[in-house]
Amino acid sequence: MYYSSRSDQDAWTACVRVILGLLEDSLLNGSTPSSKINLEGTWLQSNASTETLSAPASPTAQSVKRKRSFSDYEQDRKLQKISSNLANDIARSLSMSMDDVDMPFSPQPQPLSDFHTKPQEEYPVPTLRRISLSGSSTNNPSIEQWLDIQAHRHQMNIVDYKQLFQEKQAMLRDEIDLLQQPDHSFESIREHLTRVLRLADELSEDHSLSFNKIFPEWSLYETRINQLASYVQSVEDMSLSINKIIPQSDDLLQDIKGLQSLLDAKTSLYGEVLIQNGLEWKAIGMPVNETLLSATKQWIHNLCHGLLDALNSECKRAQALVRDMKALIGSSVGEKLMACILAGLEFIAEASAFIGMTSQRNLDECCVLVTVYGQWVSENLEQINDRSKKNKAYATTKRTDIRFMQFMENMNRVLTCLYTLYDLHDIDSTKSIGYVENLTAVLVELTVRAVSVIEIHRENATPSKAVAGNIMSHPQASFIYMGETLLTFASKILQLSEKKGVFINRIKVSRSHKKDSRSLLTCIRLYILIYRIWKNL
Structure with missing residues (x-):
């Protein structure tokens, strides 16, 4: 030319x-x-x-x-x-x-809905967001009232429910301590993060009470856990994306x-x-x-x-x-x-x-x-x-x-x-x-x-x-x-x-x-x- x-x-x-x-x-x-x-x-x-x-x-x-x-x-x-x-x-x-x-x-x-297929049952970021938004309603009960309500929901004696509640709190503390340790591989971080979020989600029960009242130490670790959740979800999303073919329709x-x-979703997740x-x-x-x-x-x-x-x-x-x-x-x-x-x-x-x-x-x-x-x-x-x-x-x-x-x-x-x-x-x-x-x-x-x-x-x-x-x-x-x-x-x-x-x-x-x-x-x-x-x- x-x-x-x-x-x-x-x-x-x-x-x-x-x-x-x-x-x-x-x-x-x-x-x-x-x-x-x-x-x-x-x-x-x-x-x-x-x-x-x-x-x-x-x-x-x-x-x-x-x-x-x-x-x-x-x-x-x-x-x-x-x-x-x-x-x-x-x-x-x-x-x-x-x-x-x-x-x-x-x-x-093919339908464009394939763009949004999740690589696993649930990403860590939505779970963490649900936990963080617990108790966002205006009529929040006290911790004692909330424990009574949850015991009634599970048809348990209040004493037994409190004992189970305290055991889960202790388990969550242990998992958070393990998560804070340095030199983890990605698989280890994902495993410990999954356990932390599962326990936190179980402790939140019906999410009617702020999780900081349920687990007061949460505010100390929330920023770090947010970073880890974003990291894990980003890596998993990248691993899925690189092998994915985007379908093309007639429109x-x-x-x-x-x-x-x-692109908007990935930009929001990956950041820079x-x-x-x-x-x-x-x-x-x-x-x-x-x-x-x-x-x-x-x-x-x-x-x-x-x-x-x-x-x-x-x-x-x-x-x-x-x-x-x-x-x-x-x-x-x-x-x-x-x-x-x-x-x-x-x-x-x-x-x-x-x-x-x-x-x-x-x-x-x-x-x-x-x-x-x-x-x-x-x-x-x-x-x-x-x-x-x-x-x-x-x-x-x-x-x-x-x-x-x-x-x-x-x-x-x-x-x-x-x-x-x-x-x-x-x-x-x-x-x-x-x-x-x-x-x-x-x-x-x-x-x-x-x-x-x-x-x-x-x-x-x-x-x-x-x-x-x-x-x-x-x-x-x-x-x-x-x-x-x-x-x-x-x-x-x-x-x-x-x-x-x-x-x-x-x-x-x-x-x-x-x-x-x-x-x-x-x-x-x-x-x-x-x-x-x-x-x-």
Whole structure:
């Protein structure tokens, strides 16, 4: 596959400079020189290969003048379509080698309830939680009253029941003492913990009295026992998970939701153990199985691979139904596909952050998915522009401001996912430049259309009298919020560019780059000032 000789840093640099120029011209009313975006035609060079996403042509200083309407500029660029064919844009770009790792993603449709199958009859953490919550009701009896009630429940003499109760207390003390001894193996810890929890659960009886009243020493050991219970349950859960194949159904979106629920449960249970390689367990004297931790991290990493395969298949199914991205916008298939991409990217980013690792392949494929999602948002914005120009009332009757903010918010979410992955892995510029150039081209095109939406909305807005107590009734409210959303989008792009070394000290930074960074901050500060002034009106 042929790529241009430029680096991904060059692509991000050009992208940031053009986007900053667009924002300054729109939001600062042309207060900066137009020379800031004169890139001499080197903004984006089209790749020779058809294997990558098609890129828009290069915006020049002549096409983005200070005093010119952005809606006119956007109209001139309509022939420079981001995507002419969904098959070329999606299927080819996602057709990478899938042979580098075994996928723990089963192709046979099975119910997602299998995600939550317990590896044993009952985990220690729920048992411990039940014990800790004993006596949470407001009408708690005294210990003597409680003993009488329990003796009656068991149809025992109170003296005999108290003797049995005291024997169990002594047994629990002995087991806790054994549990506190150092240099236990995992099996020994699990065995003693099981006995401790069983005795504590039996002593709690109907859980109507606080366990601290039943066993006063419990408060001294509860924190330690909680740590041990979490440790034992985590190790058992990991041992079960690494040999488990997650079933895949015919509904990818529901599958992703199931994966997210699975990840949420493991995140709550494991904490930061995986990303710290068991350091937390070592600190409290627990034995750590390094092989098990590595296998668990690889299993979660493989889930991301399997999900990328599933998203690839979903894209191929979509391409068989529609001819291009524009046709995809008007279909229910497109909405569901983009919902899958958004949810899938968020899962992959969160899962990768959870284990503290990702791969070059994941980065490249996620970059392509972000590009595809950006194309879809860009085409939606173009559709809003077209309809707003034909019908002035469209902007108000269809609440284009709300739709605009929804599109941009979702775009911010996918960019956040990409930033998370960039933060975990140093991308190989020689392999990723094609994907980065396509992404930055889409981001510029999207910015042009977003600015155009705001400008048309501002021109078509009908002055209205503000209603007391309703801030959104202010004539400029929607314009301010739309601008704020656009600035957030630009901030995400700047974060990505900084992650790739465009504005950090590790590389040589030119004065123009520093000026561009300050320009964005100027825009943001100006908008904050406008917003505060408006709130005080």
